[in-house]
Amino acid sequence: xxxxxxxxxxxxxxxxxITDVAGIEVGHFxxxxxxSGCTVVIAREGAVxxxxxxxxxxxxxxxxxxxxxxxxxxxxxxxxxxxxAWGLAAADGAVRWLEERGVGLDVRYGTLPIVPAAVxxxxxxxxxxxxxxxxxxxxxxxxxxxxxxxxPAEGNVxxxxxxxxxxxxxxxxxxxxxxxxxxxxxGGVTVGALIACNALGDVVDPDTGAxxxxxxxxxxxxxxxxxxALLRGELPQPLLAGTNTTIGVVAxxxxxxxxxxxxxxxxxxxxxxxxxxxxxTMSDGDTLFALATGRVPLQGDAPGMTVxxxxxxxVVARATVRxxxxxxxxxxxxxxxxxxxxxxxxxxxR
Amino acid sequence: xxxxxxxxxxxxxxxxxITDVAGIEVGHFxxxxxxSGCTVVIAREGAVxxxxxxxxxxxxxxxxxxxxxxxxxxxxxxxxxxxxAWGLAAADGAVRWLEERGVGLDVRYGTLPIVPAAVxxxxxxxxxxxxxxxxxxxxxxxxxxxxxxxxPAEGNVxxxxxxxxxxxxxxxxxxxxxxxxxxxxxGGVTVGALIACNALGDVVDPDTGAxxxxxxxxxxxxxxxxxxALLRGELPQPLLAGTNTTIGVVAxxxxxxxxxxxxxxxxxxxxxxxxxxxxxTMSDGDTLFALATGRVPLQGDAPGMTVxxxxxxxVVARATVRxxxxxxxxxxxxxxxxxxxxxxxxxxxR
Numbered sequence: 195x196x197x198x199x200x201x202x203x204x205x206x207x208x209x210x211x212i213t214d215v216a217g218i219e220v221g222h223f224x225x226x227x228x229x230s231g232c233t234v235v236i237a238r239e240g241a242v243x244x245x246x247x248x249x250x251x252x253x254x255x256x257x258x259x260x261x262x263x264x265x266x267x268x269x270x271x272x273x274x275x276x277x278x279a280w281g282l283a284a285a286d287g288a289v290r291w292l293e294e295r296g297v298g299l300d301v302r303y304g305t306l307p308i309v310p311a312a313v314x315x316x317x318x319x320x321x322x323x324x325x326x327x328x329x330x331x332x333x334x335x336x337x338x339x340x341x342x343x344x345x346p347a348e349g350n351v352x353x354x355x356x357x358x359x360x361x362x363x364x365x366x367x368x369x370x371x372x373x374x375x376x377x378x379x380x381g382g383v384t385v386g387a388l389i390a391c392n393a394l395g396d397v398v399d400p401d402t403g404a405x406x407x408x409x410x411x412x413x414x415x416x417x418x419x420x421x422x423a424l425l426r427g428e429l430p431q432p433l434l435a436g437t438n439t440t441i442g443v444v445a446x447x448x449x450x451x452x453x454x455x456x457x458x459x460x461x462x463x464x465x466x467x468x469x470x471x472x473x474x475t476m477s478d479g480d481t482l483f484a485l486a487t488g489r490v491p492l493q494g495d496a497p498g499m500t501v502x503x504x505x506x507x508x509v510v511a512r513a514t515v516r517x518x519x520x521x522x523x524x525x526x527x528x529x530x531x532x533x534x535x536x537x538x539x540x541x542x543x544r
Numbered sequence: 545x546x547x548x549x550x551x552x553x554x555x556x557x558x559x560x561x562i563t564d565v566a567g568i569e570v571g572h573f574x575x576x577x578x579x580s581g582c583t584v585v586i587a588r589e590g591a592v593x594x595x596x597x598x599x600x601x602x603x604x605x606x607x608x609x610x611x612x613x614x615x616x617x618x619x620x621x622x623x624x625x626x627x628x629a630w631g632l633a634a635a636d637g638a639v640r641w642l643e644e645r646g647v648g649l650d651v652r653y654g655t656l657p658i659v660p661a662a663v664x665x666x667x668x669x670x671x672x673x674x675x676x677x678x679x680x681x682x683x684x685x686x687x688x689x690x691x692x693x694x695x696p697a698e699g700n701v702x703x704x705x706x707x708x709x710x711x712x713x714x715x716x717x718x719x720x721x722x723x724x725x726x727x728x729x730x731g732g733v734t735v736g737a738l739i740a741c742n743a744l745g746d747v748v749d750p751d752t753g754a755x756x757x758x759x760x761x762x763x764x765x766x767x768x769x770x771x772x773a774l775l776r777g778e779l780p781q782p783l784l785a786g787t788n789t790t791i792g793v794v795a796x797x798x799x800x801x802x803x804x805x806x807x808x809x810x811x812x813x814x815x816x817x818x819x820x821x822x823x824x825t826m827s828d829g830d831t832l833f834a835l836a837t838g839r840v841p842l843q844g845d846a847p848g849m850t851v852x853x854x855x856x857x858x859v860v861a862r863a864t865v866r867x868x869x870x871x872x873x874x875x876x877x878x879x880x881x882x883x884x885x886x887x888x889x890x891x892x893x894r
Contacts, residue, residue, distance in 0.1 A: 468750075505774070
């Protein structure tokens, strides 16, 4: 059984991209066999990094070194991957690719690339019928090979290839998640986000409160509205822990300390809170990294941390919305998972 | 110069109250001289407590003992107070009141009430013109004396009396904040919240995306929309650190461990992220406590932690909205701070 990944060209109503941040390159590897893959965000000249893990079921690598008191000051790439804990192997490929190019921390015995990573659980699609398709070191290497300063593809690509959203009432009611990006430039500072959304909850448009994609009604034709269903007393399906997760990177060209980068990652989660409901649950491993490439000092009339944090939350929310707007339906065997634009068409036809 | 606190009776479109949670009593002390005060949430029979501090400028007391590994398992009250760091003294009065009633932890030498507290910065109103009106131990004691199982008053009372919202472009453009409450009952479990909102940012209705109260335009007649103003490149006023802050309590009658109570406090912040923008900033000390009074076991068909967390975020968002819906204009000297309902009237009249 083969799987043809849907093409997700960048649509016209694009909202900027994380690659608008100077010093940031992005590459996807999308598996051709099953919906899975990985995405790498490269800061070839190094970037000050931070992280905040707010989901209860995370899968991560090299997050401890991002704590402000710890030694390493710069990271060289972030890997986002499907494949749950197995997908952490993708970072090995990114480490090798960067080492071959002399990118890393000089540790006398070699140039050691610092590559934090986080994974999401896309096994319902990538491991259906006993398949064991998951990002490995070669996938991570291939993602680096594909990296560029161009705006990355969105939707069913890279770490978003196998992502689903709206699983609280069972995967059979879910819709296609994906990966999305957005950026804003204010006062000479650019902030961008790249979000792979595989949330247990629904994706919501914060500007209207409307649910965009998530758990569908039993007939599969309409959105259930997970939050309101829970408030009505509908009981969720028994959940397999860790079977969800939204992961991403917020990047800025501002000069930040490690303390500030960690703060930026923390407040960026407010964007997830606005665009996903419920979020940060016991079976989401929601993790956001922050990267500061250090081109624009925060002084004079440049925005300060409060403005920067506001922008970070904003681009995270927009990139999350983009992840489901750009997603396309997938079929694996008999199981067809619709995307937001399918449901929109159904609604129009009614 | 005297200050007459506005009466804020509970309006008809109330949304439940934290006192719907069995074992929870609430009392306000509202200062008659200037807009300031404090609020106590009492769990006379003890409650498992948790906390999450997500703002960058907090003022707190007894939060360290709430860490899961630490000794104390039950707390007896939470104090929310105006007066910035001075207001922490209000907890002394609550400790005395509880001790006199034999409520506390038996430590052989006495009955020791455990009373975590958080404060907000209401000095622009309470300390205008050199006044030094701030909650003290007597205020905390009076709040306990006023406590009952009845739904608490909302708006310009207790810890919300001197609260303002929408200060990022200067206090002169701010509107009146306040205190609000909400609750929901799902599957036999009740979750309630009490939120004193003194946010730097605007208060937003998450169901529509509409800004309800916050920074006003220079003519004072309309909402500026802080988020969109920042995105347009408008620069905020230089900020005095810590001059804001939203504080509150989420309570449930569920049986929770300390670990779960801390988790509930963490996810409850998603409600603040949905109802306030920007939030968790460098000059907000946003702090939420969780209390579990332990009447309903989470087993069988009862909601699990994911549902409970969803409900916690929901009631926190609703209580935040209630805080500004119930707020009323105040005048201190020449300075009149309008409330949400004043602006609504202005809009209707235009």
